[in-house]
Amino acid sequence: MDVHDRVVSRKAGLGFALREGIPVLQCVIVPGMEGSFIAFAGSAPYNYGASAGGYATRMRYLTNGKEIFVPSGGVICKTGDAVGEDAIFYVMEGRVDLARELPDGYRFNYSVSKDGIFGVVSALNPGIHEMTATAVSNCQLYTWNKQSFETALSLYIEFAKLSIQELSRYLRAVNQEAERVWNKNVQ
């Protein structure tokens, strides 16, 4: 589902969030994604708000960025899009599918869920997004630009480990796909 059909204004977005039980501290539109979806940003440093499961404690590395909300079906970035300013995402809640339609019609998929990170490769190798990222459930994300991400990496060892673990997992998936394609083409 295209989020254009569901959330078209701040007012409608606010209603959507309230219906879904999503905490709303501040309502913003994600820069560069105007018209795509409405985002909800928290500004309190800790214990930022209630969710269906009660209060959540904000990880200390979630700083110098922005919290956004993407409803299920919302497209966060598309293959071929230019990489914008805030291109690195941490999944606070929900699940995001990364997919790429390849020239022979094969679809490469990779999934990122709670505490996962995506967008780092595009942000550090600027150009275009290689993958289309789509929320497959209602998602609360935290987004950084490259500089803020590097600052968080340098300050918080647990965030550094988390990032490297996620990249290692992604590299394994990419390696497996490369191996599969190589074997297929050899046969």
Added chain:
Amino acid sequence: MSSDSVNGQAADQPDEDLEESLLQVAFSEIRDTSPEIFTQLGRSYQPGEVLFRENDSSKELFMIVGGQVKISRGEGEGERVLATRGGGEIMGEMSHFDDYPRSATATAVGEVQVLVFTKANFALIFELHHKWTLQLVQSLCNRINFTFQRIVKGHSAAAEGAAGG
């Protein structure tokens, strides 16, 4: 396996000398690696020696100080060389951080010198200087990007093959 392994300290209790070496590593460039650092963290490998083998459960992370290392999968006639790594490059990071078995075999091409980090002493370096974190993240991103381009090329070739025949 290694001909010159000298890092025999308990992984979770680095002694003062080892901590001093880690400090030096954290605040120096790889090309400046001193004999003292190498004494604490270094290993040397002869041509053909294996640093780690596909599917084994070792978790050490390697930084190449000198020489070249072949990264391959499979054995014998089924061996496929994936890459060659050289000075300043990091190897073994995936198993170090995600605890899965090695995805490939690393073999010394010529004489090779590496710094070897256990989980415990690499965590200490992380705390000492963030440039290592950034270097590692950049290295992983470069490999993902490189491999992804190979995937795209592979699927393009498959599409052209299907169209041609």
